[in-house]
Amino acid sequence: MFAGFNCIRKAAARLVLLFGALWLAACDPSALGGGSGPSVSGQHVQVALLVPAGSEDATDAFLAQNLENAARMAMADLNGVTVDLRVYQTGANPAQAATVATRAVNEGAQIILGPLYAEAANAAGVAVASRGVNVLAFSNNPGIAGGNVFILGQTFKTTADRLVRYSMGQGTERFMILHGDDLQGTVGRDAIQSAVLAAGGQIAGVQSYPLSQQGIFDSSRQIGAITRASGADAVFLTASVNSDLPIIATTLPEQGIDPSVTRYIGLTRWDAAPQAMALPGLRGGLFALPDQSVTAQFEARYRATYGQSPHPLAGLAYDGIAAIGALVSQGRPDALGRAALTQGSGFQGTSGIFRFNSDGTNTRGLAVATIENNQVVILDPAPRAFGGAGF
Numbered sequence: 564m565f566a567g568f569n570c571i572r573k574a575a576a577r578l579v580l581l582f583g584a585l586w587l588a589a590c591d592p593s594a595l596g597g598g599s600g601p602s603v604s605g606q607h608v609q610v611a612l613l614v615p616a617g618s619e620d621a622t623d624a625f626l627a628q629n630l631e632n633a634a635r636m637a638m639a640d641l642n643g644v645t646v647d648l649r650v651y652q653t654g655a656n657p658a659q660a661a662t663v664a665t666r667a668v669n670e671g672a673q674i675i676l677g678p679l680y681a682e683a684a685n686a687a688g689v690a691v692a693s694r695g696v697n698v699l700a701f702s703n704n705p706g707i708a709g710g711n712v713f714i715l716g717q718t719f720k721t722t723a724d725r726l727v728r729y730s731m732g733q734g735t736e737r738f739m740i741l742h743g744d745d746l747q748g749t750v751g752r753d754a755i756q757s758a759v760l761a762a763g764g765q766i767a768g769v770q771s772y773p774l775s776q777q778g779i780f781d782s783s784r785q786i787g788a789i790t791r792a793s794g795a796d797a798v799f800l801t802a803s804v805n806s807d808l809p810i811i812a813t814t815l816p817e818q819g820i821d822p823s824v825t826r827y828i829g830l831t832r833w834d835a836a837p838q839a840m841a842l843p844g845l846r847g848g849l850f851a852l853p854d855q856s857v858t859a860q861f862e863a864r865y866r867a868t869y870g871q872s873p874h875p876l877a878g879l880a881y882d883g884i885a886a887i888g889a890l891v892s893q894g895r896p897d898a899l900g901r902a903a904l905t906q907g908s909g910f911q912g913t914s915g916i917f918r919f920n921s922d923g924t925n926t927r928g929l930a931v932a933t934i935e936n937n938q939v940v941i942l943d944p945a946p947r948a949f950g951g952a953g954f
Contacts, residue, residue: 599695600900601673608891608899609647611667612880613660613677613687617652626679627652629877630701632869633913634676637884644888653678657686664690664698672696674899676883679876681707688712697899699883701876708923713904715879715917717927719754719830722851723799726828727758729931729943730797730849735826737767739795741786741815743774743807751801751830759799767795772811779810787818790825797826804835812844822847833934840937851929853914854945861913878913886910886919907949915945 612634616627631650638646651667653660660683664675668691675691675698678684684700685707691698692711700707703716727738740755742748752769759766770789772782790798798820802808808831816822827848833839834852861881865873889910890898897903901921909918909926916928930945 600697600897600903601695602896603673603891603898604896606643606891606894607645607647608887609649609671609673610884610887611664611670611672611675611677612648612650613653613663613667613675613683614650615653615655615679615683617659618654618656620655623655623679626874626876629874630677630679630880633865633873633877634880634884636865636868637881637888640885641888642892644891646884646888648884653683653687655680655683657682660684661686661690663687668694668696674699674887676880676887677701684712684714697901697904699886701879701883705922705924710923713919713923714925715882716876716925717853717914717929718924719751720757720924721927722830722929723751723754723758724761725851725929726799726830726849726931727755727762727764730826730828731762731764735764735796737765737794737796738828739767739790739793739798739825740769740801741790741798741811742769742771742801744771745774747803748774748801755799755801755830767793772807774807776810779807780814783814783818787815787820790815790820795825797828799828799830801830803831804833804839808833808839809842812839812842816843820844834932834939840934840939845934847933847935849942850932852932852939853927853929854916854947855930855941857912858914882910882912882914882917885912909949916947916949918949 612631614627614630615623634648638648649667651663653663660678664687667675675687675696677700678687679701681702681704684698684702688698688711698712700712700714701716702714703718705718708714738759740752742752756766768789770786772779772786800811802811822844827844829848829850832852833845833850839845861878862873890903895903904919905921909916917925919925928946930941931943932939932941
């Protein structure tokens with residue numbers, strides 16, 4: 564179960580959304596201006612799709628093709644809007660991303676979709692900020708959002724907010740936060756803290772642990788004792804199912820943190836690995852996931868069109884084209900500007916509804932789920948519109 568822990572940690576640094584975000588210390592995009600968007604005339608728009616092909620990583624090439632495939636699927640679904648899609652390769656290189664973003668705008672791009680990695684997305688945004696062109700990046704790193712950069716990836720904030728609101732509605736008041744001592748863990752910790760405080764809950768305590776199998780075992784007794792003494796109603800975990808979660812969800816019950824008394828809540832997708840369904844700490848716990856009926860429809864259409872299942876991130880490209888097409892269809896000359904992109908009604912995507920926030924982040928409609936009898940059970944379905952239950 565725990566083999567390959569170090570390899571998983573390395574993978575986590577590259578695959579946004581699946582195991583975490585690609586974080587960086589970068590220019591503050593909110594200070595760069597831009598975001599007004601070029602004027603749009605009629606029902607035609609030129610879109611630059613920046614994909615991670617061109618690196619030495621075969622996974623990047625595979626994902627690049629999936630992103631392009633999904634974008635072209637979305638183009639075929641647009642009603643009356645014509646998209647001139649031009650694809651540019653960035654590899655995983657920020658300098659290359661900045662260069663191709665500039666070239667794309669010089670060649671007439673009115674909006675940029677991508678890149679994938681946060682450093683590359685930040686560089687692309689900086690490069691075209693003075694041109695007033697917006698960037699819809701595939702990253703889920705809120706640190707690069709703002710100014711002319713909007714992120715499409717699901718953020719920790721959206722997940723934490725949804726789970727905290729739901730669990731407090733069920734009577735949970737005091738949250739113990741447990742997180743790995745890496746960057747993903749600390750960013751997740753901060754998102755949970757903000758969500759609890761914003762909802763009027765109480766933080767019973769915050770405990771970190773070394774992100775290694777032995778480190779978690781060595782820390783578990785102390786974590787268990789502190790959690791029991793805190794009077795927490797729930798323990799909120801940042802752990803990922805393919806790395807530290809199996810160890811945490813096994814050792815904490817052994818240290819007296821009974822999930823039938825103290826509910827376990829997860830910031831990551833617990834359904835990402837079948838073996839997680841049997842972990843003792845996760846039974847009856849809470850986690851969030853996108854609208855599965857909508858996701859299944861997209862995946863089935865992709866398989867029918869391309870003969871294979873899509874990469875989990877492919878739907879982000881579909882979402883970007885769908886949003887662009889919906890805005891251009893309104894006939895507004897400022898269809899690609901900040902005001903239009905951040906419309907409150909949002910958009911329909913491959914995993915449900917989503918909208919861009921004024922700070923460049925996004926909010927996505929999520930369902931709340933639990934595990935019963937080794938199966939995922941939806942407790943509260945994903946909302947189908949903004950402003951109602953679930954937000």
